[in-house]
Amino acid sequence: MTAPATTPTHALLDTHAGVLDEIRQALTTRSWYSRYPESPSPRVYGESAATEGLNAYEAHLQQPYAALSSQPTDGAFVGSEVSPYGPALGATYPALDVDAAFEAAKAAIPAWRDAGPQVRAAVCVEIVDRINKRSFEIANAVMHTSGQPFVMSFQAGGPHAQDRAIEAVAAGLVEQERVPASVVSEKPGRDREGNPAPTRMQKDYRIVPRGIALVIGCNTFPTWNAYPGIFASLVTGNPVVVKPHPRAVLPLAISVEVAREVLSEAGFDAALVQLAPEGDGQGLARTLAERDDVAIIDYTGGPTFGAWLEQQAGARGALVYTEKAGINSIVIDSTDDLKGMLGNLAFSLTLYSGQMCTAPQNLYVPADGIDTDEGHLSFDDFGDRLAGAVGRLTGDDTKAVELLGATVNDQVRSNADSLGRLASDAGGRVVLDSRRVTHPTYADAVVRAPGLVALDVAREDVYTQECFGPVGFLIRTASTEQSLAQLADTVHEHGAMTAAVYSTSEDVLDAARDAAAAGGVALSENLTGQIFVNQTAAFSDLHGTGANPAANAAYTDAAFVANRFRVITSRRHV
Template structure:
């Protein structure tokens, strides 16, 4: 262990111990504050100018072998970034990584974990800068870009490191094995146990959450000894390029080849993901994105273990409520946040066509739908706040999807464009809410990515549960919400959640929302339904990234 690496581990040991405690008791904890006010004021103020200083020029990273410059990012707020990135030759990079893996493996658990913790600490220090990069590639609003792109993403990375540490710490380096033989001398064996990485890890980053969805796989693989190739989405390269640069700097300072974490950007016209995924040296793949490509990876990249988060039909079932205004306000925020471009945003909202009971009396189906539309309108009535919460649509395809979906049901609330006071060309659109009947299953049982949701008229709550069960079993879901004043129905929701392996949020009406999850406490996805085959984060997410190779010999000592 180099002195620098030892210092990194020692510096962050308390944080590591606290993280392990947090994933054990699942209580609130974070070392990375989500309030921008806790970060140095000068760093926060300087972040926009630092972002602007990166525009319209090459972005420097360690690369290996022959390279070419690629780029083409366009901010969803309406301007070209003009940044180019070195694209290394994949085969030369993989050969370099294979040459570096032995030193990284033999460095041991403490070194690898110490390096990962130092990377996360330095990423946290530049959270305001990362927020600018996330905002202008994903389209997230400023506050969400800061929180989800910075400290919350770092939380998820640290969570993965804690699980990796916990899993590896269970394996002793050596042991003396003694088997009694009755009247005969016992058999004694000296055994050694080596933690051996699987191989090259490929992390396929997404465009909407380029850090949040990338850090778990990145740090789970790196901590367990696997070199990592990050393949960013062509529209959101900068946040993961900044991450890669920090990782490379720390690796180099610790005495390792900086290319142990490398960026391989590509373009829409000349994609590289399939070729990388099929390389025999790639043994781990983390993917967030469409069902079609996630299924292709699982079917074709058979030499690798694939951790895939895909699409699902996130669901809310309304049976009865105390305060309709409070629950529609809560749902209005969930539907509006980042224009529904979250893998956790509700799409299917089941309501009995006979209506629901509230503390103020019976409310019809149509009035429930109208109350939800009214809540969204009220929440977005202030245009500046609306633009901040909605953010911008990352892709023009999402903008087109809103138009395509208008004919799928009766419009309760139409989507409308909003003008941003600072960015006149920003793609900003409010939610589209449609009413449909339960029989119109083709409309609401396909993922409609973006600010699009359906209020579905069912025969009764039992029918709502039945439909939700069928749709989620077939298509999957990341989130499930339920509203009821009846404890028997609440238990039915709990049973449904277990049957379809989807986390349940019950009767949310305050400052917690169904599409938010807290690291160290909430398991993001379960790996138990078609929307995702892994959970962020649990032991299974990290423990299969290494194997234990033992050696044994007859003991030479008593």
């Protein structure tokens, strides 16, 4: 395990050297950059890609996932995925022999470590390129595990997730390259006769990984939320154990299969990426997270388990990057494009039935109403206009399901059913009930359009709870000033992934930026077109801030990668 005397080379580094240059640059400028086309159009991905992807997905159903049988396993197969659209997937996966898998992961470290950051980055790019080729297969898998509508499954589960993976690779690569491999340090000095006699030392800086990295996936965005942790740890030299949500295994099984395939072909140990699947209720995440040899944990999911992870792993010195839950908030002050604003808001509420960690929940509107290009709207008028916009967007079942997808679990369905109770408890009013939509293809899918409840700003007890799914609160405030103060306070206390403001006043926008900074949440201003508050772009938009309780990290800044490796100096006189 001797440190290489020369910079390591590799065929994949030759192949992808140009890509590495591109992504280093993209990370620095943080302007728009995407490696993978987001359109599922046959003109982009090929005429047969969609069909082949569907066929490949269907080939996994009712089958053991044989391509992962090279992992250490006790021979059992696990899996209990049921599509939110109805059918049970019937796919099963070889249960991981955790002790053997961890030994294999450790044994894989030295060669991967000594390959150096550039070779690792090139291998990672190749993995993601190859994942990209399976985007349609993965899109179907994401759709039938998360309940996302198909186009979203393709985009968010495919190219957008892949771009986030590449972003993590870039961030990890650049971070490691900031450490020189070797320097000669020359300290001025004089000998006893007073002649210059500098002390010259060579110092070699060797990058070493932390150890085994555990990535715990979520149900709603199995790839998008797992790739950043997977690739940030992998590019910095750590072997990764991927523990998917028991209801969303397949998208990550395919991803891990590709990673292992590329690693093996590139001459590295496939044990650098391993899948730890489980059936519902097995509690494998806890078992894995408690192991002393897990040095890094990336987690997306519920706040209770997230807080437990932060405590127990934090206490033993493991790094923990969490994305939990929050109360995403929008302040409505005024607009010069009412239709654009309503359309944009309706879409943000509707997309995937609000089952995004970035979907808005709390809309603060002054009791006096708002000024618009169509005249003044009262608080109630605004609510009715927004309800109308949602209604128009989701009124036709066949079109609606292409935006709404299906509800992912009983909690979401229960939340969708709770609007009347919430309104009555809170002394508010149901502005729009959550409509039951019939899926034209999947009769068993439970599809719900967004509902809206109006209530008073005093009812923090109601609206500072996360009500995940198709539920929005219209919160009546005394003024925009109060709206902004509430946004800052509730985000600071309860967390948020996103915030937005609509105003024609520069003073209000300035105040909103301050409120967002005080709350510690990213702000979108006056979105009226095809950019939505729920969406962030790799390389340009940080996802999360790490500055409020919703997430302790952001995709992808230096803090997300800088501690995933350490630097060991050796020095000697020369």
